[in-house]
Amino acid sequence: MFDKIKQKIEKAKGALEHSDERVLASIPETSGLSKKDIYRNRYNHGVNLGGCFILEKWIYESVFDKGGDNEFDAVSSQVNHSSVDEAASKLTKHYNDYISKIDWNWLKNEAGITSFRIPIGYWHVGNGQLLDELPFEPLREVYSRAKPWDILKNLINKAAEYDIGVLIDVHGLPGGANTDMHSGCKNSSPSFFNKSKHIDKMVNVVLPFICRDACVNCENVIGLQVVNEAVFDNSAHGQKSYYSRAVAALNRIDPGLPVVISDGWWPDQWADWLGQTNLAAKVVVDSHVYRCFSAEDKGKDANQIINHLSESISWPRDRIDFVVGEFSCVLDEETWRKTAGNRDEWVRKFGKVQTSNFANVASWGWFFWTLQFQYGDGGEWGLVPMVKKGAIPRRPQGSPTVDENRVKEIINEHIAYWKDKGGDAMEHWRFEDGLRGAIADINAFAQFDNSRIGRWKALAMQRRAQYISRKGDSKYMWEWDQGFQRAIDEFGRY
Template sequence: MTLFNSLKEKFEKKDFTKEIILSDALNVDRRTIYRNRVNYGVNLGSLFVLESWIYDDLFNEVGGGNSEFEAVSKCITKFGNNGTADRLRQHYESYLQKIDWNFLRNNANITSIRVPIGYWHVNNGSFLNGLPFQPVAGVYAAAKPWDYVKQLITTASRYNISILVDVHGLPGGANSEAHSGMIQNPAVFFRTPRYVNKMCDEILPFITRDICVPYENIAGLQIVNEAYFDNTANDMKNYYARAVSSISKIDNNLPVVISDGWWPQQWSDWVSANNLAYNVVIDSHIYRCFSNEDKNKDAGTIINQLPQTVSFDKGKADFVVGEFSCVLDEETWKRTNGNRNVFISNFGTMQTSIFPKMASFGWYFWTLQFKWGDGGEWGFIPQVSKKNLQLRSKTVKNIDQNTVNKIIADHIQYWKGKGDRFEHWRFEDAIRQAVQDIQGFNSLANSKIGRWKSWTLRRRREYIASKGDSSFMWEWDQGYQRGLDEFNK
C-alpha cells in the first residue's frame, strides 16, 4: 500500500459510530446512497477466498488441494509460513493490479463490488484461536490480507464504487462446499455455539467498527454465503438475529445481508415477522445450471420461465441477487436447437432486466476475472463486452415539476366526492419527498433508490414523527410509492 493511501486511510478513519447510531434521519449523502441504491455489480471470486477453478496458482504450487485450507497447509509443509505468505501476497497483488477500474466504471457502469472473504482473513487472522483455521494463522498474520481489503475499498471509492463485504467462509461452514475455505460435510457452523459466539461477539463487530463505519463506500455486510436449505432453520434464525443485533448496536443503518437458504419466501416471511426489514437484505443466488430440473430443460424454456422462477416477496423484504452467471449446463445445450451465442445473450439480458425490478439491492455477476482466459459464460468482462448484460444508464433524466403537479391534481380529483374528509397534503408531501430523494441519489453517478422496503419504512417513520400519525397515512403511502414508480427508473 502506498504512503498516500496509508495517510488517506488514517484521516478517513473518523469515529462515525455515535453520529450513525443516534441519527435515524435519512440524509441523502454519499454514505447513505452507497448503502441504499440499486446495485449493478460484480464479484471478486478467488481474490481472498481461493477457488482453484478461478485462480489455481497456489493449488498448482503444491500439486492440488480441494480448498484454501488444504492448499495453504500443503504449502506450509513445502515452503514454510513465510514462503506461503509470500505466495499469498503475490496473489493478492497480481489480482488487484489486473482489475481494470476504468472498464468497470466506464464500460460496465457498475456501482458496486461484492468481495468474498473468509473469517480467517479478518484482521490478518487475529481471531483464529479455537477455530478450524488456527493451524495456519501465522500465514495470514504475515500475508496481511486485511490490509489488501482496505486498499481495495480505498481504490473503489475513487471510482464511486461501493464494496459489499461478504463473509463467504464461516467456521464450520454454512455449507459443505470448498468456497467455505474448508470442506466440512456436514456443515456445522449454525449448530456450533462457540462458532456462532465468535462471529457475533467478536468478528462481525470488529468488521463493522474497522471497515463499515470508517469507510463511506461500504454497501453492506454479508454475514453468510449460501446457507444450506433447512425446513425449520431455527439455528440459522438464531445466528441471523444475533448478528443483526450485534451489528446494529454499532451501526443501525448498515445493511446486513443474509442468505435465503435456497428458499426466498421462508426468509422474507421471517424478516417481516421479526420487524427486521429496516436492517436486513436477503441474498438469493440465481443459477440455472446446477439442478436436475434445469438440466432437463432446453435453453429457450429456461429463459422464457425466468419471469416466473425469479420471484421475491418484495413487499416484505429487500433482496439482492448476490450471484448469477450466463452459464447453462451441457445437458441443457444438448436439448437446445439454435445459435448458442444468441441464447446466451438472451439469457443474460433477460436476467439483468428482471433482477432490478425484483431485487431492490440489485445484482452481482459471478465473477470478474480468472487466472487463465476470460471465464467465458462465467466471466463478467466477456459478457459485458458482448453486450449480453443489460447495464444501467448513466444519463440523468430531469424530473418535470409540471408532471409532479399534475399527479397531485389527478389524485385530488380522483377522490373528489368519494368521502367527507381527506388529507391530500400527505400525498403531496410524500411525492415531493420521493422526488427530492430521487434527485439526491441521481447526483451520485445517476444512482437509483434501492432497498425500497427499508427506505420507505424509514421515510414513513420520519414523517409520522414530524407530522403525526393518521388514518390517512395511506395517502402518504400512495404518494411516496407513486413517486418511486414514476421517477425512480
C-alpha cells in the same frame, strides 16, 4: 457535492415558504443525506471478486499446485512442501496479482459498476489474529504474514477513488454454512449454525472487528454480509439465532450499516421472519439466481428458462429488501443441446431478462459472478465478456427525467381511481406527499455518480417515520406508501 445538494434544498425551501405546507413536507427528508448514506442505499450494478481472497480452484488455481481442493488443504500443502514464509508469499502474490489486473476505468466508465461484493473467510480477518479454537488456527502464522486484511482495506480505499462501493461478504464461516469448497474447508455437513462456540466467536469477536476496522470509517463500505448461501432449513432456528445476534452486535457499533443474510433458498421464510422481528429496516436478503445446476433447469431449453424467469424471480419486494448477490449467464450444456439458434443471441437475451427482472424485485440491485479468472475471460461466468457482448447492461449515464406533467397525471389517476370507492373521505394529499418526497430523494441520489434509490423498503420506512412525526399518523398512510413507491417505479429506474 452534498453541500451543493443541501444548498439547492435550502433555496427551494425559501422559494416555497409561502406555498402549500404539504409541498414542503418532502424537502427536509432529503437534507440529511451524506455520501455514505447514498453508497449504502443506492441500487447496485455490481460484480463479485470471486477468487481474490477465498481461493477457488476453478477461478484461480495457482495456489492449488501442491494439492488440495479447498483453501485450507491447498495452503497446508504449500506449507508442507516449502515453509510458512513461502506459503505466505504465494498468497500475497496471488492477492496482488488479482488486484493489479482490475481495470478500474473500464469498470467505472464503460460497465458503470457501482460496487464490488468481496468474498472473504473468517480466517482473513485481522490477518489471522482471531483464529483461536477455529478450524483455520493451524494456519494462523501464514495469514499473519500474507496480510490479506491489510490488502483488503487498501482495496476498499482504492475502490473509493472510483466511487465504487464494497460489500464485505463473509463467505466462509467456521464449520460452514453449506458443504461447498468456498467455505474454506471440507465440511461433511454445514455445522456452523449448530455450534454455539462458533456462533459466539463470530458474533462477539469477528463481526465486531470487521465492523469497527473496515466499515465505520470507510464511507464506501455499503454493507456486511454475515453468511453466504445458507442451506435450506425448514425451521432455521440456528440461522435465525445467528442473524438476530449478528444484527444486534453490528447495530451497536454502526446503526446504519446494512446487514446481509442468505435467503436459504426460501425467500418468503425470511420475509416472514424479518416482519415478525421488526428487522426489515436493517437487513437485506441475498438470493442467488443460477439456472444451470438443477435437474429441472437442465431439462429445459434456453427459451423455456428465459420465459420462466419472471415467475421464478417473484420475491415479496413490498415486505423486505432483496439483493441478487450472485448470478451468471451460464446455462448447462444439456440445455444448449435442446436449444436451436445462435448461442450468443440466447445468452444476450438471458442476461437482459435476468437484470430486467431483478430491477423489479431486488431493491438493492445485483452482483454478477464473477470479475476475472487466472486463465481466459470466464466466458458466460465472466463480467467483461458478458458486458462486451451486451448480455449484461452497461449502467446508463443520463440523469433521471421527472416530467411535472406526468407527476400531475399520476396524482389525478390516483384520485380518479378512488373516486367511486370512498375517495372523498380519503387523504389523497398524502399520496402526493409520498410521490414528491421520493422524487426529491431520486434527484438527490442522482447527484452522486448518477445513482438510483435502492433498499426501497428500508428507505420508505425511514421516510415514513419522518413524515408521520411532522404530519401525524392516519389510516390513510397507505396512500403515502403507494405514492412513494410509485415515484421510484416511474422515475427512479435506469
